[in-house]
Amino acid sequence: xxxxxxxxxxxxxxxxxxxxxxxxxxxxxxxxxxxxxxxxxxxxxxxxxxxxxxxxxxxxxxxxxxxxxxxxxxxxxxxxxxxxxxxxxxxxxxxxxxxxxxxxxxxxxxxxxxxxxxxxxxxxxxxxxxxxxxxxxxxxxxxxxxxxxxxxxxxxxxxxxxxxxxxxxxxxxxxxxxxxxxxxxxxxxxxxxxxxxxxxxxxxxxxxxxxxxxxxxxxxxxxxxxxxxxxxxxxxxxxxxxxxxxxxxxxxxxxxxxxxxxxxxxxxxxxxxxxxxxxxxxxxxxxxxxxxxxxxxxxxxxxxxxxxxxxxxxxxxxxxxxxxxxxxxxxxxxxxxxxxxxxxxxxxxxxxxxxxxxxxxxxxxxxxxxxxxxxxxxxxxxxxxxxxxxxxxxxxxxxxxxxxxxxxxxxxxxxxxxxxxxxxxxxxxxxxxxxxxxxxxxxxxxxx
Amino acid sequence: xxxxxxxxxxxxxxxxxxxxxxxxxxxxxxxxxxxxxxxxxxxxxxxxxxxxxxxxxxxxxxxxxxxxxxxxxxxxxxxxxxxxxxxxxxxxxxxxxxxxxxxxxxxxxxxxxxxxxxxxxxxxxxxxxxxxxxxxxxxxxxxxxxxxxxxxxxxxxxxxxxxxxxxxxxxxxxxxxxxxxxxxxxxxxxxxxxxxxxxxxxxxxxxxxxxxxxxxxxxxxxxxxxxxxxxxxxxxxxxxxxxxxxxxxxxxxxxxxxxxxxxxxxxxxxxxxxxxxxxxxxxxxxxxxxxxxxxxxxxxxxxxxxxxxxxxxxxxxxxxxxxxxxxxxxxxxxxxxxxxxxxxxxxxxxxxxxxxxxxxxxxxxxxxxxxxxxxxxxxxxxxxxxxxxxxxxxxxxxxxxxxxxxxxxxxxxxxxxxxxxxxxxxxxxxxxxxxxxxxxxxxxxxxxxxxxxxxxxxxxxxxxxxxxxxxxxxxxxxxxxxx
Numbered sequence: 001x002x003x004x005x006x007x008x009x010x011x012x013x014x015x016x017x018x019x020x021x022x023x024x025x026x027x028x029x030x031x032x033x034x035x036x037x038x039x040x041x042x043x044x045x046x047x048x049x050x051x052x053x054x055x056x057x058x059x060x061x062x063x064x065x066x067x068x069x070x071x072x073x074x075x076x077x078x079x080x081x082x083x084x085x086x087x088x089x090x091x092x093x094x095x096x097x098x099x100x101x102x103x104x105x106x107x108x109x110x111x112x113x114x115x116x117x118x119x120x121x122x123x124x125x126x127x128x129x130x131x132x133x134x135x136x137x138x139x140x141x142x143x144x145x146x147x148x149x150x151x152x153x154x155x156x157x158x159x160x161x162x163x164x165x166x167x168x169x170x171x172x173x174x175x176x177x178x179x180x181x182x183x184x185x186x187x188x189x190x191x192x193x194x195x196x197x198x199x200x201x202x203x204x205x206x207x208x209x210x211x212x213x214x215x216x217x218x219x220x221x222x223x224x225x226x227x228x229x230x231x232x233x234x235x236x237x238x239x240x241x242x243x244x245x246x247x248x249x250x251x252x253x254x255x256x257x258x259x260x261x262x263x264x265x266x267x268x269x270x271x272x273x274x275x276x277x278x279x280x281x282x283x284x285x286x287x288x289x290x291x292x293x294x295x296x297x298x299x300x301x302x303x304x305x306x307x308x309x310x311x312x313x314x315x316x317x318x319x320x321x322x323x324x325x326x327x328x329x330x331x332x333x334x335x336x337x338x339x340x341x342x343x344x345x346x347x348x349x350x351x352x353x354x355x356x357x358x359x360x361x362x363x364x365x366x367x368x369x370x371x372x373x374x375x376x377x378x379x380x381x382x383x384x385x386x387x388x389x390x391x392x393x394x395x396x397x398x399x400x401x402x403x404x405x406x407x408x409x410x411x412x413x414x415x416x417x418x419x420x421x422x423x424x425x426x427x428x429x430x431x432x433x434x435x436x437x438x439x440x441x442x443x444x445x446x447x448x
Numbered sequence: 449x450x451x452x453x454x455x456x457x458x459x460x461x462x463x464x465x466x467x468x469x470x471x472x473x474x475x476x477x478x479x480x481x482x483x484x485x486x487x488x489x490x491x492x493x494x495x496x497x498x499x500x501x502x503x504x505x506x507x508x509x510x511x512x513x514x515x516x517x518x519x520x521x522x523x524x525x526x527x528x529x530x531x532x533x534x535x536x537x538x539x540x541x542x543x544x545x546x547x548x549x550x551x552x553x554x555x556x557x558x559x560x561x562x563x564x565x566x567x568x569x570x571x572x573x574x575x576x577x578x579x580x581x582x583x584x585x586x587x588x589x590x591x592x593x594x595x596x597x598x599x600x601x602x603x604x605x606x607x608x609x610x611x612x613x614x615x616x617x618x619x620x621x622x623x624x625x626x627x628x629x630x631x632x633x634x635x636x637x638x639x640x641x642x643x644x645x646x647x648x649x650x651x652x653x654x655x656x657x658x659x660x661x662x663x664x665x666x667x668x669x670x671x672x673x674x675x676x677x678x679x680x681x682x683x684x685x686x687x688x689x690x691x692x693x694x695x696x697x698x699x700x701x702x703x704x705x706x707x708x709x710x711x712x713x714x715x716x717x718x719x720x721x722x723x724x725x726x727x728x729x730x731x732x733x734x735x736x737x738x739x740x741x742x743x744x745x746x747x748x749x750x751x752x753x754x755x756x757x758x759x760x761x762x763x764x765x766x767x768x769x770x771x772x773x774x775x776x777x778x779x780x781x782x783x784x785x786x787x788x789x790x791x792x793x794x795x796x797x798x799x800x801x802x803x804x805x806x807x808x809x810x811x812x813x814x815x816x817x818x819x820x821x822x823x824x825x826x827x828x829x830x831x832x833x834x835x836x837x838x839x840x841x842x843x844x845x846x847x848x849x850x851x852x853x854x855x856x857x858x859x860x861x862x863x864x865x866x867x868x869x870x871x872x873x874x875x876x877x878x879x880x881x882x883x884x885x886x887x888x889x890x891x892x893x894x895x896x897x898x899x900x901x902x903x904x905x906x907x908x909x910x911x912x913x914x915x916x917x918x919x920x921x922x923x924x925x926x927x928x929x930x931x
Contacts, residue, residue, distance in 0.1 A: 049729055063747065096546070100728075100729070110552070113562045119806055119834075120543045120546040124542075125716035126574040127574075236697060239694075254572055256484065258569070258572055259492070262565055274552065275503060283514075286517060313870055343568060356575075369571070370570065372570075
């Protein structure tokens with residue numbers, strides 16, 4: 001016990017160590033505040049959309065009571081992707097992807113990818129959230145705390161004493177690193193505690209998974225540093241080497257991967273889909289009405305009873321045309337979602353070998369802010385859209401008046417993102433990376 | 449200060465730095481990175497532009513393939529504007545990956561610009577994207593720090609410095625010499641990137657396009673030269689002010705971390721905090737409200753449009769709109785488009801102002817952070833910055849307005865005044881030759897003069913930083929201690 005106390009004293013007597021611990025705690029708190037701002041912004045958006053929706057229907061009904069088809073041309077319905085409080089820790093893709101969508105019952109594909117108001121500069125600079133602090137800055141702190149753990153002993157001449165007096169030199173180094181690990185663990189726990197309180201995160205598996213991931217990530221950096229410092233080179237060399245590894249892992253490799261994905265998997269399918277859905281609907285104004293309606297009934301045989309009105313403009317034909325925007329662009333849509341999956345798969349494959357990318361993706365997954373979860377949300381938005389269509393189509397076709405419908409039932413609907421916690425799968429890449437670092441350190445340990 | 453001595457120190461520095469084998473390893477790795485970034489930058493540029501041009505043509509073909517129809521149908525058929533990448537985007541991708549590239553243009557509605565690379569990315573994109581500019585802004589400074597951190601501090605430690613000074617060399621000569629030496633080494637790394645960029649400019653992109661690519665490159669090159677000089681001098685200055693190489697290295701790395709990672713991120717976060725972006729709903733309903741106040745063309749009892757109708761009827765001395773010499777419904781839509789567009793523009797300008805305020809924190813932080821200065825300069829001159837994106841949006845929206853109004857005018861002119869409303873059917877139509885007459889959208893490159901206006905603060909701050917570097921070199925040489 002007394003040994004650890006002395007180690008601790010040795011570690012924290014340096015001013016730099018105190019400073020950096022303090023700095024990272026402060027930055028962590030700032031990051032948590034930024035995260036909570038993001039959550040607040042969504043809350044505000046939800047409040048706005050809820051109060052808007054009520055007045056919106058009132059106004060629409062008063063304007064177009066007798067023309068339900070026209071009313072639904074304008075009416076829009078909110079569908080909200082509720083952010084998990086953990087999204088305040090890892091904002092992920094929740095800044096570029098809208099989480100509050102308002103849709104009409106017209107062609108869904110024309111509305112699916114509409115974006116929110118975003119400043120591209122904010123997107124580029126990225127969010128200073130807690131995930132950033134953990135992924136970028138904790139490794140740096142590990143480096144600052146450990147780069148001279150062995151070399152300071154050799155450089156001040158105490159290593160020989162250690163070599164004689166310590167039972168095991170390896171044990172000495174490990175205890176020295178261990179005390180530093182505990183110090184960082186303390187900071188990490190403190191930050192998670194603060195995040196829990198400020199963001200109101202429930203103590204669920206996702207929260208603990210995030211914590212476990214962070215701890216494993218920090219352990220990985222300790223093992224990496226362990227590998228480097230056992231070469232027993234000078235402090236300067238260690239610092240240089242460790243920082244180069246940091247640069248390569250955290251800046252260069254991900255940047256290279258991104259450049260690769262962008263040029264290897266471009267998404268022309270998105271543009272083709274946009275054109276296809278436009279043509280799918282708009283060209284129907286000039287083609288045979290009967291054919292359009294027949295196609296519509298093929299999709300929805302239950303509406304056949306509304307017949308084949310082909311004289312002049314009518315809403316049945318109109319919404320059949322709108323439907324064709326979605327139906328006729330099916331193959332393009334499928335190609336697009338296939339491409340998106342391909343990109344995602346490649347990204348996850350690569351992430352298995354780069355701990356920091358893996359951690360970011362795992363964090364986003366737990367926080368419900370990943371790309372695949374956004375795609376799930378879009379898919380559910382489409383189902384919501386379908387539900388609205390099926391509700392309104394017969395009422396429009398029957399020429400019902402708007403005031404026969406109870407509009408109060410259309411409050412903004414909420415979608416809860418599904419997160420799956422698979423401890424083994426998410427921790428494995430980090431644990432195996434750490435084990436790998438320890439294994440390749442063995443030759444050096446022997447030479448201690 | 450004798451120039452020959454300065455030269456001597458510079459050459460000596462160059463020789464010492466380039467002797468160790470590790471230098472060649474480092475250089476080799478950098479060359480590989482350069483090659484990789486150049487290839488991926490060019491391929492990304494070429495494929496993206498091919499894709500967008502191909503779709504621009506496709507969209508146009510289906511526009512022209514429309515039969516005779518009511519012009520208002522065409523106004524809603526609409527078309528797409530695809531943003532083309534500027535050629536220098538292959539050098540500095542700037543905001544490319546975060547800005548949408550497709551917008552659907554139709555009457556009455558200003559749609560969002562969709563499909564940015566970031567929307568289809570899994571979140572790794574925030575780690576950054578490798579480009580030639582990134583190498584120059586992030587990696588090369590670190591390399592210079594690694595090469596130069598011990599230059600003076602080590603001489604100090606082993607006593608060489610004392611000897612040099614006692615033999616008549618002055619601090620000024622030593623510091624300027626070493627700075628120039630390190631600057632020279634940075635040129636070794638800079639040249640391959642410059643060559644790759646020049647080749648790209650020669651080979652790719654539309655050569656006849658008036659995009660001022662060479663003039664832009666001149667600014668970029670001058671900017672980076674100044675930046676690298678600042679970095680080289682800072683390295684030498686920090687090395688001189690530290691009593692041992694280790695401290696010098698740690699300080700330099702601290703500077704790098706602060707200025708490359710922490711400051712830019714915090715600056716943008718602060719901007720975002722101080723000037724919050726409104727929600728899309730708040731933005732849209734503010735416009736909606738004003739439109740209703742001004743005149744709602746969809747409301748049959750709207751006073752604005754009733755008054756308009758009465759005055760039009762009075763001028764033409766008729767009592768029914770069907771007796772007017774033009775199609776009244778087209779006239780109303782023209783008026784409506786004018787009102788909504790003006791209001792939209794006003795609100796949109798406010799929104800852009802919020803964004804600008806957010807970005808200004810970053811922009812003006814370049815006066816305390818040379819890394820931000822060069823990032824801004826490089827992005828602006830490569831036309832991949834915020835204002836270039838806004839310029840595209842403006843072009844697209846102007847085109848949208850033209851399209852809607854041309855169709856409204858066609859309706860006024862060719863659709864019978866007797867047709868009060870509705871655009872369905874094959875009776876009241878306009879010949880399809882008019883669709884071809886309306887020119888296609890073409891994204892014009894950002895004008896050079898607007899780029900220059902944007903770049904001014906960054907340019908000024910780079911210039912100031914160069915002066916500061918000089919002054920600091922002189923100042924340090926006056927106060928430096930040999931031990």
